[in-house]
Amino acid sequence: MSLRDVWRSAQLMVGLFLYGFSLAMMIRATLGVSPWDVLGQGSALQTGLPFGVMTNIIGLIVLLLWIPLRQKPGVGTVLNVLLVGPSAEVGLAVLGEPEALWARILLFAGGLVLLAVATGLYIGAQYGPGPRDGLMTGVHRRFGLPIWLVRTGIEGTVLVLGWLLGGPVGLGTVAVALLIGPLVHLALPIFLIPLPEQRPQPPGPSTLHGYT
Template sequence: MIQSAPLASLTRLQPAGQYLLLGSGLILYGLSLRLMLNAGIGVSPWDVFHVGVTRWLPLSVGQVSILSGLLLVVYTALHLRERVGPGTLLNVVVIGLVMDLLSEAVPHPTRLLWQCVQFALGVGLIGLATGAYVGAGLGAGPRDSLMLGLQRRHGWPVARIRTGVELVVLVAGMLLGGPFGWGTLAFALAVGPSVGFGLGLFGLGARKAQQS
């Protein structure tokens, strides 16, 4: 893969630069999820689940995201023996906090055109955000760690694991009353190319793309 030199060089920064890149990526990731959620036409499978849980518990969507992330970290660390890096823990906390902090700051469009534009912006930004936080090299996110741990333990292809996990999460979220919409299907189709583009900007190859 041809690397974009200015961005790829960021992945070789000293620790302070790594944390700056990680923080920027996680903030951008939280923003992208909030953009899609407030667009009101569907969200990612994990957010279908997170919002579904808020229908039953007095928690915000960001708080549910943090709690589910912590549970995944504990499971993958203790049962699957996956390494927990500082980026893993920051991923759990920062994304959920940003989602809640931006709840009212991000528009809630009512016209379909602007809903689609905002949703598409969220999907596009999620690729750039993933490239940034993965490129920082400070540890995989909790959901990535789950997939990598299952792959190492059972030898299943990462793509099959990701699809299976997200289908289970999606069905659980729908049963809980989460906001499944046609945007959820659009996300499933578009997130792969978006993440691939974002990883490419940071000079990350196919192996990293499979892990994100």
């Protein structure tokens, strides 16, 4: 294993841990769950299935959407499913729930920024995105739309659908839907690790291996 591969593996693992931890930060802020969790809770309400089960079903449906986008799963896709949940549990175990509104806002804002950084880290390692982030990169590659526009469009669509199904929506939910796209768009080029077979290109989300 080359030094590059060691670095990529470390970046992948750190990114996935921070991804789950950032979700815990936003949950502890109690200002609203992410659009995908709104959809999960709304679907659980309508079907009577547990939230965890609905989350897995939604993830499977999202993976099926990869097929027409010609998106292929990678090691990072599998590890995303395995590691993000436990790292979120670690975050929930060590983080308290602030009482002051200003502290909750700061915790949520920090979690949102960390979520974008974590996304850039683990996708930039180029071992494959998670189901939901893979939908974003797949649409970006397939149609050539900017990452920020694709991510914002997906989050907004998921938010509206979850709200129509009865999922809870807060100010934090709207903030995630509107801001996560531009933040991820900024983070991806920073943490991208070019692979040896890639031709030198100006840094940007479109240089992601397999998504060009």
